[in-house]
Amino acid sequence: MRLKPFNTFSLNVYAHRVATAHNEAQLFMLWKQALQMNRPVLLLGSGSNVLFLENYTGIVLLNRIKGIVIQEDAEAWYVHVGAGELWHDLVTYTINRQIPGLENLALIPGYTGSAPIQNIGAYGVELQDFCKYVDIIQLDNGKKIRLSALECQFGYRDSIFKHNYRDNYAIVAVGLRFSKFWRPVLNYGELRLLNPHHITPRQIFDTVCTMRRNKLPNPKIGNAGSFFKNPLIDTKTATQLLTCYPDIPYYPQTNGGVKIAAGWLIDRCKLKGYQFGNAAVYEKQALILINVGHANGSEIATLAKYVRDYVADKFAIWLEPEVRFIGAEGEVDAIGALS
Ligand SMILES: Cc1cc2nc3c(=O)[nH]c(=O)nc-3n(C[C@H](O)[C@H](O)[C@H](O)COP(=O)(O)OP(=O)(O)OC[C@H]3O[C@@H](n4cnc5c(N)ncnc54)[C@H](O)[C@@H]3O)c2cc1C
Incomplete structure (x- = not known):
């Protein structure tokens, strides 16, 4: 099929x-x-x-397991969501019911059941900021297990689901908690221009939707969003890089490392718009690889390898794919496939 x-x-x-x-x-x-x-x-x-x-x-x-159940107490709303609910529909649903929290994560494609796998994130907010638990079924014995947020081991575009639970489980529901003491997160992009004292979740939601519509390719153009993760590097390397390239966007992390913008690195290699066969680096956002016609998977992978090698040559930084690579029998190691 x-x-x-x-x-x-x-x-x-x-x-x-x-x-x-x-x-x-x-x-x-x-x-x-x-x-x-x-x-x-x-x-x-x-x-x-x-x-x-x-x-x-x-x-x-x-x-496509559906269903949204909301409970609340004096401090928070608790939302249990079936894995087969579309993520953006969930965001809209909560915002319409005056439940704030997910506004920065508007318009991320995909289903709620996939959201914990790479701990989806955008504009300074990640799923882990709200996730209480993830319900999974172990497919070899049909057993249902509830993993706490701690057990999910969330990290930057990462979780336990990318490691220990490969291949033999299905996420069936996600539990989220939204505090009634809402604080806007306005650290990124045009959100910085908003007044934190007079802002509503709806305004943030609308601003995020506008930014994403301007930045991302029309969904008719084949793509998978950011192809690579933003690399996390140590402070010493970051300082050296900043000496050579003072305009590099960087984000110090609480664990001591520094996250830098992969899109900027690719852009600095002048690869925006670069095309290989039917695959290209999106001309408006270097982190996105697109299918310009009838590309096949190996053309996209070949382009990704070219971009990755080029960035490594220029900056001595190896980008890691965010996208999961699927071969004939199942997932294959993406870094291995590009090496
Ligand atoms: C235009 C665009 C913009 C994007 N922007 C962002 C962004 O801002 N932030 C961000 O974090 N991501 C972003 N992404 C990536 C993507 O939207 C997210 O990773 C999303 O969570 C994937 O959802 P999906 O349902 O499409 O997952 P799929 O691609 O269908 O699956 C992803 C992986 O999860 C596994 N999987 C899926 N469902 C289940 C399940 N129920 N149980 C077990 N395993 C499962 C699959 O086998 C696969 O390995 C973007 C993608 C696009 C195309």
């Missing part, structure tokens, strides 16, 4: 089958069927963080 509608790079790849699960029992049953057929399984939301390198031989399982 065609996967073109299920990956935002819009790559024309195929899977053996695509199946949709609307509840936990269905999810487990489809998984068991795939095992009986001796086929691998790939859980997918909207495919906005994956690069299919080739056709997938297994079953793609779309998790």
Whole structure:
């Protein structure tokens, strides 16, 4: 079955089958069927963080378990969300119900069940700022487990789900907590221009939506958002870099390291608009790789390797892909694929 509608790079790849699960029992049953057929399984939301390198031989399982339940006490709202709720719909839903918190995370593509995996973040806010727990089903035995936020080991575009739980689990729900003592986060981009004393979550939501619509490619152009993570480097390296390039955007981290803008590094290599076959570096935002026509996964990967090698040559910094690489049998190591 065609996967073109299920990956935002819009790559024309195929899977053996695509199946949709609307509840936990269905999810487990489809998984068991795939095992009986001796086929691998790939859980997918909207495919906005994956690069299919080739056709997938297994079953793609779309998790569409829905439902939003809200409870509250004097201090906070507690929102339990099914993994199959679209993330931006959830953000809109909470903002419409006067529950603030997610406004900076508006318009991030994908489903709620995928959000904890790379601890989605934008404009100074991350999922981990609100996440209380993540419910998963272990697919080899059907057992449901609730992981606390601590157990999820959230980090920058990272969580336990990228490591210990590979391949044999499905996220089925996410629990979020929103404090009733809301504080706006206005440290990034045009949000800095807003007055923190007279600001509403709705205004931030609207500003974020406008910024993202201006910055990101039209969704009809195949892409997966930021292709690489912003590199975290040690303070000594950052100081050396800043001496040579005083205009480099950098963000000191609480753990002592410094995060620098990968887009700036790529831009400084003059790679904006650079094209390889049907893959290109987006001319308005160097961190985004786009499918300009009928690209295949290996063209995108070849371009990514070129960009990564170029940046390493110029700055001695190796960029790490944020996007997950999927081969014929399942996920493959993205850094390995670019080395
Ligand atoms: C234009 C654009 C802008 C973006 N902007 C941002 C941004 O600002 N910040 C940010 O953090 N990200 C951003 N992204 C990346 C992407 O939107 C997020 O990573 C999102 O959470 C992916 O959701 P998805 O449902 O599409 O996941 P998919 O791409 O479908 O899946 C991602 C990974 O999660 C696994 N998976 C999916 N669902 C489940 C499940 N229920 N259980 C277990 N595993 C599962 C998949 O197997 C895959 O490995 C952007 C992407 C695009 C295209």
